[in-house]
Amino acid sequence: MRLFFILFFTASVSLFANEKVALQLKWLHQFQFAGYYAAKEKGFYSELGLDVEIRERNRVKNNIQQVISGEAEYGISDSVLLLYKAKKEPVTIVTPIFQHSPGVILTLKSSGIDSPYKLKNKKLMFYKKDTDGFGILSMLENISVTPILDRVKDKEDYTSLISKTTDAYAGYLTNEPFYFREKGVDINIINPANYGLDLYGDMLFTNLQEAKNHPQRVEKFKQATIKGWYYALEHKEEIIKIIKEKYAKNKSIEHLRYEANAIEEVIQHKSIPIGTLDKGRIKYTLQIYKRHGLIKNDIPTNDYIFEPFNENSVLNDTQKNKLFTDEESDYLKNKKVITMCIDPDWMPFEKNENGKHIGMSADYIDVLKDEINIPIRMINTKTWGESLEVAKARKCDIFSLVMPTKERREWLEFTKPYLSIPLVIVTNLDEFFISDISKVIDKNIGIVKGYAYGEILREKYPTMNFVEVQNVKDGLEQVKEGNIFGLIGTLATTGYHIQKDYIGQLKIAGKFDEKWELGIGVRNDEPILKDIFDKAIAQISPDKKQEILNKWISVNYDRNVNYKPILQWLAVIMLIFSSILFIILRINKKLKLEIRTRKETERKLQEISITDELTHLYNRRYFNKKFPQLINSAKREKKHVSFAILDIDYFKLYNDTYGHISGDEALQKIAESMQSSLSRADDYCFRLGGEEFGILFKGLDKEQSLELIEQVRQNIENLKIEHANNTASQYVTSSFGLVVKDSAITNEEELYREADDLLYKAKDGGRNRVCVND
Structure with missing residues (x-):
């Protein structure tokens, strides 16, 4: 026994x-x-x-x-x-x-090697394999700098930098700098992330x-x-x-x-x-x-990316029990029912229809109920604002579909998103296509009161005239009546209502870069709920998501025709525009307007093809076309050609410190400053990429050209855009490489290469300066 x-x-x-x-x-x-x-x-x-x-x-x-x-x-x-x-x-x-990758290059402060540009022909102690320091190698290749790689790096080799047997050392931001600090040795840290190579x-x-x-x-x-x-x-x-x-x-x-x-x-x-x-x-x-x-x-x-619990790995009941920890399982057992708030009028996403939860989020909640295995009960509310107040009072445990905001984080936590939705603007039919949202900042634009994207857009477009509306239907009515110019909403919601009630009256006239990332909002005084729903959301297979999408996102032209569901967001846009166009072409009184609208749209799309969307300067494509044309013109007229490349100093650090929205705004102000500094018809300004710009003109000698570019440089600093991490100034500044040639110049590649070399010289010389050719 x-x-x-x-x-x-x-x-x-x-x-x-x-x-x-x-x-x-x-x-x-x-x-x-x-x-x-x-x-x-x-x-x-x-x-x-x-x-x-x-x-x-x-x-x-x-x-x-x-x-x-x-x-x-x-x-x-x-x-x-x-x-x-x-x-x-x-x-x-x-x-x-x-x-972010912690892989960096370390140099002695006393060496003066404080940028990757100064590593040319310098000895860099490096890994035996390229793959161990690929971010560093990519940075060096991108800036065309070739150091001498000494591939003998081992655990204690950082001492070779102290003994000066090497000029630079490849290490980890999280490790080797401690040794130098411990020994009282001042070092420079050259991080590839600050030079455009920001890898995981x-x-x-x-x-x-x-x-x-x-x-x-x-x-x-x-x-x-x-x-x-x-x-x-x-x-x-x-x-x-x-x-x-x-x-x-x-x-x-x-x-x-x-x-x-x-x-x-x-x-x-x-x-x-x-x-x-x-x-x-x-x-x-x-x-x-x-x-x-x-x-x-x-x-x-x-x-190569793990997608958990897809259709080939559906969990059985025993496995579901293992999905949650004992603590989580006990919580659900004691909780018995989860209360839920929704937006009561937000189709096709969700709606309170006579006390019943319908829409896309309702289908997702049905799936999640099966995972957590306890009831989820909707709290009856009449408006989104009322739902927010009910949730703040802790009368509901979750929101079915919500976006994180700073204010909401005071009383909610948020799961991983399960829907990602583009934002669009809806106008009357007679308005032109809006290729750039900033062009309508002087118009009255509707946003639904309490919606999260309102906070995001107010921050990005602080001067736009936003008008709060009660819900999507109220906003669309105000657009139709001419009370407001347009309404901002999601592609799915606005498309749904246009097809249902406003065909031939309203249209989607433009699209924002922003997307609305939506998941479940969970009361933050019971944080265990977030872990539970994150795990449950992870079980939803891609096929199930597509099935729900297909069910609710579709567009019908005629009651007698049964069209297939739209499978992708892009198809929704195309079909919405196609339906509007079809109807307009059948309405004779609007035919001329549509033709004029299309011509204006085409004209703008030519403009768009040569213009940078953010700064409205000419883009790299137009630069490649204009550069040889202007050189040939200068040769025929026997005039000087001047070309300057400029870089915003430490702009990556600016973005890291102040955020990408502030970075975009700074680029726009700098572009306006450069444009206002150039007054002649043959003066061209380009955004060549990122924070790099080009200025091209003819007819000025070297002294006159240098004076003009110095004025451009000074005007940028005079904008007084604060930049705490700029060692050249307390404000945002730029470095310039300027080349002035007579009509004997051979080709544009030579001109560009020389200007680029001078730009690096300006950076190495302390930045916020112009270096001109001899």
Whole structure:
């Protein structure tokens, strides 16, 4: 009998044991991996049924291949994973952890090498493999600077910089700078992110077999890891102590503390949720690799990004129970019912129709009910404003569909979005197509009271005349009656109402760059709800999302014709415009107006093709056309040609400090200043890309040209746009490379190259200056 109980106990323990998996680190134990230690030591992995072994890097082995071969189920690497995928290696990115790469170049302050432009022909101690420092190499190639790479970098080689046996050292922002500070050595940090190469840093990845065969385990590992990282960053001293005692015994507390603060900067969890993956940034990285000849073809995102619980991995009831932690399951059991607020009149997204929740969000909520397995009950309200007040009073637990704002964060938390919707502007039919929203800032534009996009647009367009309306229907009526010029709303909602009630009266006249990212809003006094709904949302398959979209986003022209549902947002736009055009062409009295409108639209689209959308200066395309034309003209007339390239000084730092909206506004002001400084018909100003501009003219000699460009430079500084990180001035400034040639110039490439070299000379000389050719 005793033997029976021993065997029974042993079998029981084995039956309910956690799943054993291994995590292969990319380097030695340090705070760089604090979130994984926290998830293990605080029990986040074990809560989800995982027994995780964390393995330190063996520098003899390839840590990525160790995961590919199955030696470990999970690993940590950076954007180099895309190169492995391009070679058809079975790797799958689970989630990014570091929003920015910590890879930097270090130089001695005393060397004067404070920019990558000064590294030409300098000795740079570098990694043995390009892939370990690809962001650095890409930056150097982009600015056409070639240092001498000394590929002998090892753990303690930073001392070679102190001994001056090398001019520069490739290291980690989160690590080596501590050693120099400890030794009292002043250094410069050259960060590729400040020169246009902002790549993801550490990412959690797995092999394809693990992703396909154990998607639930991958998702659990991901969720526990993210939870671990939040814990580690919010309890740094506790985790530092754990790392010191159990993992990195040779590292000092001071060094781990330095790492913790530096890593918080590259993760940026207070502004970007940990685990946020922007597919646009991934595609940008792929383009860089392609430009460097490292990959040949595009890789579909579903080939390398883990999508949890798709149609091939539907959870059964037992697995669903494992989706939530014991704490979350107990919460739901005790909660019994979740109360929900909606927008009662916002079709096709949602509506309170005689006490029943209908629309797209209703279909999503039905799916989520199956996941959390308790009822979700709608609170009856008549307006969106009333819903907001009810939620503030804690009478509803969630919003079915809502966008985060600063004000709402005071009483709500927000899940990952499950809908992304373009914003458009609706006008009467006789208005022209609006290619640039800033062109109608003097018009009365309607926005629905209380909608989140109102806050965003007010911040971006502070001078626009916004008029609050009660709901979408009220706004469209006011547009129809001529009380307001236009109404801003979502493509889906405005398209729905136009097709239903306003065909032949209203039209979608323009589109904003912004999109409305919508998810579930959760009361912040019960934060466990957010974790529950985030997990439930992750279960919704792409096919289910498409099914819901197809059900509600469709356009019908005639009751007698049964048109197929529109499968994509772009198709919605095309069909809306097509229906309007069809009706207009049948109405004789508006035929001439439509022809005139189309001609005006075409004229503007020629303008658009040669004009930069943000600054309204000529664009790079027109520069490529105009540059040789003006040179040839100057040759015929035997006049001087002057060409200046200018760069806004430390503009990446400006964007990081003041935000991209302020950056765009600064570029617009600078463009206006340059235009006002150039008064002759043959003076041309171009935006060549990013913060780089070109000025082209003829007929002035070198002294006159320099005087003009100096005036342009001074006028930019006189705008007095504050720039705290500009070492050349307290305001935004520019550096110029100016070339003045007589009519004997050979070609435009020579002129451009010489101006570009002079621009770098101006930057190296301290910035906010003009360097002109001899």
